Amino acid sequence: GAVVSQHPSWVICKSGTSVKIECRSLDFQATTMFWYRQFPKQSLMLMATSNEGSKATYEQGVEKDKFLINHASLTLSTLTVTSAHPEDSSFYICSARDGYTFGSGTRLTVV
Amino acid sequence: AQRVTQPEKLLSVFKGAPVELKCNYSYSGSPELFWYVQYSRQRLQLLLRHISRESIKGFTADLNKGETSFHLKKPFAQEEDSAMYYCALSGAAGNKLTFGGGTRVLVKP
Numbered sequence: 001g002a003v004v005s006q007h008p009s010w011v012i013c014k015s016g017t018s019v020k021i022e023c024r025s026l027d028f029q030a031t032t033m034f035w036y037r038q039f040p041k042q043s044l045m046l047m048a049t050s051n052e053g054s055k056a057t058y059e060q061g062v063e064k065d066k067f068l069i070n071h072a073s074l075t076l077s078t079l080t081v082t083s084a085h086p087e088d089s090s091f092y093i094c095s096a097r098d099g100y101t102f103g104s105g106t107r108l109t110v111v
Numbered sequence: 112a113q114r115v116t117q118p119e120k121l122l123s124v125f126k127g128a129p130v131e132l133k134c135n136y137s138y139s140g141s142p143e144l145f146w147y148v149q150y151s152r153q154r155l156q157l158l159l160r161h162i163s164r165e166s167i168k169g170f171t172a173d174l175n176k177g178e179t180s181f182h183l184k185k186p187f188a189q190e191e192d193s194a195m196y197y198c199a200l201s202g203a204a205g206n207k208l209t210f211g212g213g214t215r216v217l218v219k220p
Contacts, residue, residue: 042212093154100145100160
């Protein structure tokens with residue numbers, strides 16, 4: 001079946017640095033991918049829709065300059081958390097294939 | 112605006128007992144409803160979607176447009192059903208999902 005690979009599975013970074021998270025569709029092409037955020041013991045909240053070859057569409061309240069999304073190919077979307085702060089610590093999850101197949105998530109801890 | 116509500120944060124049942132997870136939604140158009148399951152330390156997995164009208168792992172869910180509900184049911188819970196369950200809605204805007212708060216199911220032996 002369809003597989004979405006997300007890397008890294010966890011990352012720890014210092015405040016002020018930037019972190020890149022990759023989301024790959026392994027056996028299919030994805031013109032659209034979605035990025036979600038999940039705080040501990042809370043549900044998933046959509047952050048943005050990543051569109052291959054064009055700008056991402058961000059949900060209300062999500063800072064586009066802080067969460068940079070690049071979807072340069074049909075199998076790869078990246079989310080870069082810029083100038084990370086401790087409040088950015090969260091679980092980030094991507095989805096693809098019509099939005100119904102999810103990656104395994106990336107746990108980001110900013111210290 | 113679209114919204115999904117799962118009123119129960121935790122459901123604890125004994126093995127073999129029926130289990131029902133409630134999900135209510137708010138959406139002005141014709142939604143597509145899903146149930147996802149997340150087992151411990153695993154990724155989110157699609158359990159079922161209302162347009163498929165399938166029964167997966169013994170679970171069923173019926174979309175009730177009058178009551179705007181999509182409750183998940185299983186007549187005989189198993190220990191391996193212990194997991195986090197999320198109800199989700201997709202509207203017209205290209206397959207992005209709105210999730211409910213999730214219900215943790217604990218099936219006791």
